[in-house]
Amino acid sequence: MSDRPVPADAPLPPSVIAELSCGLPSAIEAIGERWSFLILRAAFNGMRHFEEMQGHLGIARNILADRLSRLTGHGILERRPCDDDRRRIEYRLTDKGEALLPVLIALRQWGERWGTGVPSNPVLIDRRDERPVQEVRVRAADGRDLTWKDLRWSWREADPATE
Amino acid sequence: MSDRPVPADAPLPPSVIAELSCGLPSAIEAIGERWSFLILRAAFNGMRHFEEMQGHLGIARNILADRLSRLTGHGILERRPCDDDRRRIEYRLTDKGEALLPVLIALRQWGERWGTGVPSNPVLIDRRDERPVQEVRVRAADGRDLTWKDLRWSWREADPATE
């Protein structure tokens, strides 16, 4: 019914473009700033404290403070003072933050493959079989790998039968 | 075969952190700036011309010009004057640019799932079976879905057997 054929490799008509809605802007709002990805990588690497991140990322303290508060504000990191030393604050990934893993891995893999060609080290392996994770890909419902050419856009709900 | 056991959910020792090498910084170098993701989304949506992107994204012209030249400089977009109208310039994704699809989709899915809750529309479907693509995930070599807790870091040194 509501399934206009809009090929992925052809321009969308303007009226269509105007209706595009997409989770991307909200994602960018939350983590699109310069240092956010690297801070998240640090968090995934197990770093949980301000000084630790500051020292290893070489980021300015005020910027780090701002990014950390923004990330906690978006519910991506959780901020909690430590019990044993109340000066120390622990920043920990929330479920929402951990859900960014595929994005981070995909970006890292892309950078490794197409960037400076430096092989990442260490590499993430599955604890169970001790083998490296697969390349992150877009897959069809039945599991086939898909490229952009295999895809097209489709409206999934009642479409205003404009035009 | 050096294979230091560094659990993914525990802090790495400083000496280890210092040796971290990762494709992420080079990826961020290429596409980490404010508008780059949205420009890439536009490119994946089929937009190929300056005015088209400018109009739809509402980005300032100088910024768009800068981002486009940066993206072409990194080999992510290809810049080519049109044959039929030599005023028009066509910006088209290269293979390197198309390889960012999993990153974009993963980000979009994350934004949709955890962000403002706005369901994306239109949605990408597989041309062959007309069904929406799967959620982008990190997978083990045998295809199991993995979360961060299933992973650990491992040093690889010239190990052609795995991967």
Next chain:
DNA sequence: CGGCTTGAGTTTCGATTCGCTACTCATATG
């Protein structure tokens, strides 16, 4: 041809943001 329009930028300039350093402040530690 000559005037008008269009596509793709570039320039200008004020407003933000970045990043470095120094400072604060509450909590440990000796």
Next chain:
DNA sequence: CATATGAGTAGCGAATCGAAACTCAAGCCG
């Protein structure tokens, strides 16, 4: 108590962003 440490904040010059005007080559129109 004196000192150190963790997590920020304050100040300020440098870099970047953003809106609007301007440039410039290419098409279009009579």
